[in-house]
Amino acid sequence: MQIDKFNPLEDEMIQVMDEKGEIINPELMPELTEEEMLHLYHTMRKARTIDSVALSLQRQGRMLTYASNLGQEGAQVGSGYALKETDWAVPAFRELGMWLIKGWPVEKILQYWYGSEWGSHMGKELRLLPISVPISSHFQHAAGIALASKLRGEKDVTIAYTGDGGTSQGDFHEALNFAAVFKTPNVFFIQNNQFAISVPRSKQTASKNLAMKAIAYGMPGIHVDGNDIFAVLAVTRAAVEYARENGPVLIEAHTYRMGAHTTSDDPTKYRTDSDVNPWKAKDPVLRLENYLMKKGVLTEEDIHALTEPLEKEVMDAYKSIEFSSDTKVEEIFAYHYEEMTPQLQDQLDEYQAFLKGAESDV
Numbered sequence: 499m500q501i502d503k504f505n506p507l508e509d510e511m512i513q514v515m516d517e518k519g520e521i522i523n524p525e526l527m528p529e530l531t532e533e534e535m536l537h538l539y540h541t542m543r544k545a546r547t548i549d550s551v552a553l554s555l556q557r558q559g560r561m562l563t564y565a566s567n568l569g570q571e572g573a574q575v576g577s578g579y580a581l582k583e584t585d586w587a588v589p590a591f592r593e594l595g596m597w598l599i600k601g602w603p604v605e606k607i608l609q610y611w612y613g614s615e616w617g618s619h620m621g622k623e624l625r626l627l628p629i630s631v632p633i634s635s636h637f638q639h640a641a642g643i644a645l646a647s648k649l650r651g652e653k654d655v656t657i658a659y660t661g662d663g664g665t666s667q668g669d670f671h672e673a674l675n676f677a678a679v680f681k682t683p684n685v686f687f688i689q690n691n692q693f694a695i696s697v698p699r700s701k702q703t704a705s706k707n708l709a710m711k712a713i714a715y716g717m718p719g720i721h722v723d724g725n726d727i728f729a730v731l732a733v734t735r736a737a738v739e740y741a742r743e744n745g746p747v748l749i750e751a752h753t754y755r756m757g758a759h760t761t762s763d764d765p766t767k768y769r770t771d772s773d774v775n776p777w778k779a780k781d782p783v784l785r786l787e788n789y790l791m792k793k794g795v796l797t798e799e800d801i802h803a804l805t806e807p808l809e810k811e812v813m814d815a816y817k818s819i820e821f822s823s824d825t826k827v828e829e830i831f832a833y834h835y836e837e838m839t840p841q842l843q844d845q846l847d848e849y850q851a852f853l854k855g856a857e858s859d860v
């Protein structure tokens with residue numbers, strides 16, 4: 499696929515597989531063995547299982563706030579699978595499928611949402627940055643990491659994720675501008691799930707699509723069906739290879755957040771069943787399931803047989819970290835920089851002085 503030939507102004511969206519799992523664009527079908535396809539399917543099912551277990555634990559009061567990924571697994575797993583092991587990934591907070599592909603262990607993911615700082619200690623070798631809740635601020639980090647890779651001649655690509663809401667943030671535009679000027683090896687990946695909490699995509703921008711933002715910065719922009727894992731993989735693979743040699747690419751993956759924004763949100767306040775229902779037929783997991791069943795590599799029995807072991811795996815992972823939240827406040831200051839910045843040191847000193855004061859008050 500020639501990534502720089504796509505014209506986002508024409509408002510087309512790249513698809514490989516339709517809603518019934520039929521391949522409609524065979525020339526774009528990514529090269530994958532059957533084993534790899536089953537691995538992608540398994541990872542999407544694992545993501546879905548983590549979501550449902552975490553929601554249930556949160557409702558039982560055993561988990562803090564949780565952000566659901568339901569319906570976005572195709573965009574997450576497909577894009578993550580396009581990366582080489584040494585490529586960097588810089589997520590927002592709704593990238594579960596990509597985290598699994600990158601190798602962030604299930605127990606660590608659950609530990610993060612459980613509220614323990616230790617969940618974010620994923621080790622340097624994964625080349626995965628911790629969750630970033632401040633919207634799009636991490637786009638600046640992604641541009642910086644890619645510039646560093648380029649200056650060191652390492653040929654690694656840095657992919658950064660945000661939602662449609664994140665594209666309204668100044669950091670998003672600054673990072674894209676910087677990356678295009680310095681031709682950094684970045685892929686900027688927007689999961690357009692149609693909402694930023696209750697604010698619909700139509701209130702973020704008057705542009706026809708988000709991919710066309712790339713044109714103003716001077717980089718290729720591609721619009722892809724985010725619920726079609728083959729299309730997402732094909733587009734992201736091509737974008738990653740383009741970025742490795744030439745400079746940044748912007749991808750908009752068109753998807754839908756089927757669940758609530760987080761466990762503190764009630765989406766019935768701002769959307770109805772008739773908004774959500776049409777997206778059920780576009781479900782990325784069902785779509786891949788249909789394809790694999792037609793191909794004869796997956797049966798109804800296989801599909802059901804996965805449910806219990808996955809639930810057990812996720813629940814066991816959770817039990818291994820439940821009650822592990824003994825983070826000391828000092829650890830929060832110590833982790834993010836190799837050497838603590840003067841500002842952080844000031845804050846830590848203030849905190850320790852406060853503790854001393856509190857002790858002497860007793």
Ligand SMILES: Cc1ncc(C[n+]2csc(CCOP(=O)(O)OP(=O)(O)O)c2C)c(N)n1
Nearest residue numbers: 592631632633661662663664691693694695
């Ligand atoms: C800088 C900043 N402003 C506001 C918020 C509060 N906030 C948390 S999530 C969110 C919406 C994000 O929407 P989007 O980027 O579309 O991602 P999605 O949640 O849909 O995955 C907002 C406004 C924040 N975390 N950071």
